[in-house]
Amino acid sequence: MKLSRSTLGLALLAAMAAPAAHAEIAIDVIAGSEVTFEGLIYTDGNWFDNDIQDLNAGTTTANGGDGDDSEFDLRRAELVLKGKGPGNVEWVLGYDAKANKYLDTNARYKFGGNANTYVQLGQYKQPNSLEELSSTKNNDFISKAAVTNTYAVARRLGGAVGWGDNNWSITGSVFGRELTRNLAHGSGFGARGTWAPINENGNILHLGLSYVDYDTDADTLRLRARPNADLTTTRLVDTGNLTDTDRVSTLGLESFWVTGPFKVQGEYYKTDVSRYRASSKDFSGDGWYLSGVWNITGESWGYKSGVPTTGLPDEPAGGMWQLGLRFDNIDLDDGSLLAPSAPGGAPRVDGVLGGKQDIWTLGVNWYWRSNFKFAVNYVMVDSSRYSSSARAVVNDDPNIIEARAQFYW
Numbered sequence: 001m002k003l004s005r006s007t008l009g010l011a012l013l014a015a016m017a018a019p020a021a022h023a024e025i026a027i028d029v030i031a032g033s034e035v036t037f038e039g040l041i042y043t044d045g046n047w048f049d050n051d052i053q054d055l056n057a058g059t060t061t062a063n064g065g066d067g068d069d070s071e072f073d074l075r076r077a078e079l080v081l082k083g084k085g086p087g088n089v090e091w092v093l094g095y096d097a098k099a100n101k102y103l104d105t106n107a108r109y110k111f112g113g114n115a116n117t118y119v120q121l122g123q124y125k126q127p128n129s130l131e132e133l134s135s136t137k138n139n140d141f142i143s144k145a146a147v148t149n150t151y152a153v154a155r156r157l158g159g160a161v162g163w164g165d166n167n168w169s170i171t172g173s174v175f176g177r178e179l180t181r182n183l184a185h186g187s188g189f190g191a192r193g194t195w196a197p198i199n200e201n202g203n204i205l206h207l208g209l210s211y212v213d214y215d216t217d218a219d220t221l222r223l224r225a226r227p228n229a230d231l232t233t234t235r236l237v238d239t240g241n242l243t244d245t246d247r248v249s250t251l252g253l254e255s256f257w258v259t260g261p262f263k264v265q266g267e268y269y270k271t272d273v274s275r276y277r278a279s280s281k282d283f284s285g286d287g288w289y290l291s292g293v294w295n296i297t298g299e300s301w302g303y304k305s306g307v308p309t310t311g312l313p314d315e316p317a318g319g320m321w322q323l324g325l326r327f328d329n330i331d332l333d334d335g336s337l338l339a340p341s342a343p344g345g346a347p348r349v350d351g352v353l354g355g356k357q358d359i360w361t362l363g364v365n366w367y368w369r370s371n372f373k374f375a376v377n378y379v380m381v382d383s384s385r386y387s388s389s390a391r392a393v394v395n396d397d398p399n400i401i402e403a404r405a406q407f408y409w
Contacts, residue, residue, distance in 0.1 A: 076099070337349060
């Protein structure tokens with residue numbers, strides 16, 4: 001499915017013509033289903049202060065880079081149809097016209113009208129990762145944390161069962177490949193449990209635990225992470241191709257706390273890769289992030305289906321201002337350096353040395369009225385990885401400025 005520029009343009013005009021106070025466009029009631037149209041469009045800019053590697057390399061084909069220290073791109077053009085009814089049935093059909101891939105495309109039946117007790121079939125985000133499950137349009141920072149982008153399992157085709165209420169939930173899922181061909185694949189299963197012992201207006205405490213396990217399918221796996229800059233093709237930490245891989249399992253711990261205009265959120269991921277040849281050692285990696293966000297203009301957050309929700313500005317004309325700070329860490333080292341086999345030779349690598357990466361991100365968000373968001377981030381990277389050519393661990397510590405302009409309805 002590919003959308004022409006004219007189709008996308010008509011969609012944008014329809015959205016712009018809608019009243020600004022609405023976040024969706026009501027279309028009609030068709031066969032007992034209330035159909036609405038939603039969308040999300042945003043463009044990013046990255047400015048790189050490189051240290052060793054060129055973070056803008058590989059964006060052109062002639063010389064592996066365009067020689068500039070900046071990059072700009074339309075990142076998303078998401079168009080989504082949603083339906084409620086007949087009865088307790090809900091459905092969604094989403095497509096990203098920029099990436100040419102399907103988004104959430106599924107049907108759900110809610111028992112007793114309870115949003116947390118349901119069965120679901122189709123493509124949907126798997127039950128893991130608080131940051132991955134949260135709404136993209138309300139990301140606290142321009143890029144998700146490196147551990148989320150590396151370890152979280154996003155949308156896959158499958159079936160899920162959920163059970164819970166406003167304060168707790170249990171979700172189980174079995175899944176296969178992504179709906180769009182030649183993207184993520186490998187059959188598996190996942191489960192997530194959440195509990196909010198405190199759930200009041202402006203006062204929320206959330207705790208969560210998740211686990212996913214899936215087949216690597218092609219028997220080759222590569223784990224790597226960008227330096228929290230979505231427009232770079234360079235990864236400063238990278239395991240390389242892990243061959244003879246069988247299955248990947250990831251345990252996730254998550255929590256967030258809201259008190260008035262403040263939110264503190266964190267997650268920890270532990271991933272294990274099993275390999276079926278005795279000569280190939282299993283791999284284990286982990287990482288975490290901790291972030292804090294302050295709504296300077298005084299708004300707070302809500303809670304729905306085990307994730308925080310971001311409301312509209314109290315004063316639409318002035319908008320909602322947010323200030324955020326995040327630290328995230330990822331460790332792709334699972335091995336050690338041994339003495340050279342001969343004098344003057346290179347050290348021997350026992351296991352996998354994919355590197356370590358620590359990142360501080362300082363961000364400002366401005367939600368203006370009901371349909372616009374503008375964000376600026378300053379990213380400070382501290383990475384280290386063994387280099388066989390240098391025969392030493394090399395530190396690469398770039399800085400990045402990021403900006404995003406976003407329109408949604």
